[in-house]
Amino acid sequence: MTLSKQFALIAVAAWSAWTPTTSAETNGSPQRTVVSSMSAARDTAEPLDTVAFDTAQLGKQFLLQVSYEQRGASWQDFMTSRSRIVTFQRRDNAVRMIEERRDPGASSKPLATIPIRSEMPDALLLDLNEGFDKISKEEDRTGEDYYGRVEQQEDYFLRLHMQEIVRVLRLESMLVLEQHALVDDEPVSVYYYLSPYRPNNEFEPFELRNLDHFGFYETYPQQVSGRTVLYATKFDSRKPITFAMSNEIPVRHRDAVRDGVLYWNRVLGQELIRIVDAPPGVTAPSAGYNVLQWVEDRSFASTSHIQADPLTGEILHAHIFLDARDLDGHDLVTQNDHLRYLVSHEVGHALGLRHNFAKGRTTTVMNYFRFDKSVRLGRLILSSEQGLEYDRKVMRHVYLDQPLELRSLPAFCTDSQPGCGPFPVPMRHSGS
Numbered sequence: 001m002t003l004s005k006q007f008a009l010i011a012v013a014a015w016s017a018w019t020p021t022t023s024a025e026t027n028g029s030p031q032r033t034v035v036s037s038m039s040a041a042r043d044t045a046e047p048l049d050t051v052a053f054d055t056a057q058l059g060k061q062f063l064l065q066v067s068y069e070q071r072g073a074s075w076q077d078f079m080t081s082r083s084r085i086v087t088f089q090r091r092d093n094a095v096r097m098i099e100e101r102r103d104p105g106a107s108s109k110p111l112a113t114i115p116i117r118s119e120m121p122d123a124l125l126l127d128l129n130e131g132f133d134k135i136s137k138e139e140d141r142t143g144e145d146y147y148g149r150v151e152q153q154e155d156y157f158l159r160l161h162m163q164e165i166v167r168v169l170r171l172e173s174m175l176v177l178e179q180h181a182l183v184d185d186e187p188v189s190v191y192y193y194l195s196p197y198r199p200n201n202e203f204e205p206f207e208l209r210n211l212d213h214f215g216f217y218e219t220y221p222q223q224v225s226g227r228t229v230l231y232a233t234k235f236d237s238r239k240p241i242t243f244a245m246s247n248e249i250p251v252r253h254r255d256a257v258r259d260g261v262l263y264w265n266r267v268l269g270q271e272l273i274r275i276v277d278a279p280p281g282v283t284a285p286s287a288g289y290n291v292l293q294w295v296e297d298r299s300f301a302s303t304s305h306i307q308a309d310p311l312t313g314e315i316l317h318a319h320i321f322l323d324a325r326d327l328d329g330h331d332l333v334t335q336n337d338h339l340r341y342l343v344s345h346e347v348g349h350a351l352g353l354r355h356n357f358a359k360g361r362t363t364t365v366m367n368y369f370r371f372d373k374s375v376r377l378g379r380l381i382l383s384s385e386q387g388l389e390y391d392r393k394v395m396r397h398v399y400l401d402q403p404l405e406l407r408s409l410p411a412f413c414t415d416s417q418p419g420c421g422p423f424p425v426p427m428r429h430s431g432s
C-alpha cells in the first residue's frame with residue numbers, strides 16, 4: 001500500500017466526520033474551528049495526490065480560503081486570495097468546485113475541475129492537486145475605493161504549473177493543504193483551508209455604506225434583500241481575539257510587541273484582545289493562530305493580511321509580518337518605541353482597519369509617520385489610557401456598537417481616494 005493510499009483511507013474517516021449531523025449543527029449553534037495542536041501534521045516525501053471526499057458532501061457549502069507565498073530570485077511576497085463559498089458537484093469522472101452565485105444575475109463559476117481517481121462505496125478519491133491549478137489574484141483586503149460597489153464578472157487568476165501537495169493537515173473539520181508549484185517559472189507555496197461553511201450565527205455584520213468618514217476593509221459587493229451591501233471586515237467581538245507571537249521575535253522586543261497589540265484593548269475599553277506565545281514551529285500563515293511573524297530575510301515589508309467570511313465579513317484568520325529591518329541603526333529604546341507603533345498599525349489592519357492618511361493632528365496609528373514621529377507615537381501608545389481619538393471612536397462604533405458622532409470625528413481619507421495619500425514616506429511598510 002502506497003503512502004498516498006494510506007492517507008486516502010485516513011482521510012475517508014476525516015471527511016466522514018464532516019457529515020452534517022453533529023449536535024452543534026442540529027441545535028443551531030455555530031461550530032467554530034478551534035485548533036489545539038498542529039501535531040496532526042503529516043509530512044511525507046511522497047506526493048499526497050488524493051483526498052477522499054464523502055459523497056454525502058456533494059452539493060453542500062464549503063468555505064475555501066487560500067494564501068500563497070511567492071519566492072522570486074530577488075523578492076518574496078505573501079498574499080491571500082479572495083475567500084469564497086463553494087460547492088462540489090459531480091460531472092462524469094470529475095468533481096467540479098463551483099463558486100456560489102454572488103448575486104442573482106451572476107452565473108455559477110467553476111473554480112476547479114478535480115479528477116476522480118477512484119471510487120469507494122461512500123467516497124470519491126479526488127486529485128485535489130491536479131484540480132487546484134490556479135489562484136485568485138483578488139484578496140480579502142479590499143474596499144469600494146479599489147473594487148467599486150458593484151460585483152464584477154471578471155476574475156483574475158495566477159496559473160499554477162508542476163503542482164505538488166507536500167503537506168496535509170486536518171484541524172477538526174478543516175482540511176489544510178500546502179501545495180508547491182510554479183507561477184511563470186517562479187516557485188510558489190499555496191495554502192488551502194477548506195471547511196464546511198458554518199456561518200457564525202452570533203456574529204453581527206456591520207454594513208459600511210461608504211468610506212466618507214472612516215474605513216474598514218470590506219466584503220465584496222453582494223445582494224442582500226434586493227440591494228447591494230458591503231460589510232466591514234472585523235472579528236467577532238463576543239469572544240476573545242488572540243494573537244500569537246512567533247518564537248523568532250527576540251526577547252528584547254517581545255514586551256514592545258505585546259504593548260502594540262494590547263493598545264487596542266485601551267482603544268476598545270475592554271480586554272477583548274489577548275496575546276500568547278505561539279507554540280514551537282507555528283509560523284505565519286497558520287490555520288489555527290493569528291501569528292505575528294518576525295521577518296528578517298524576505299524582501300517584503302511589514303504587512304498584515306486577513307481572511308474573512310466572504311458573506312458576513314467576520315475575520316477568521318490574520319497573518320502579520322513585522323520587518324525587523326525597520327529597526328536597524330537605532331538604540332534598543334528607540335527600536336522598541338518604533339516597534340510599538342509598527343505593531344499597533346499592523347494589528348489595526350488585522351482588526352480590519354484601513355489607513356487613515358488625513359493630514360493634521362495625530363488621531364490614529366493607521367497613518368504613516370516619519371521615523372522620529374513614529375518613535376514619539378510609540379511612547380504615547382505606552383501611556384495612552386484610551387488610545388487615539390479616531391481609533392477609539394471608530395473601533396467602539398464598529399466592534400461594540402457604540403454611537404458615533406460624525407461631526408466630531410477626526411478627519412479621514414484612505415488609500416485610493418482622490419487627493420488622499422500618505423505622508424511622502426515611503427517607509428518600508430508603505431502599501432501595507
Ligand SMILES: [Zn+2]
Pocket residue numbers: 345349355429431432
Ligand atoms: Zn499600513
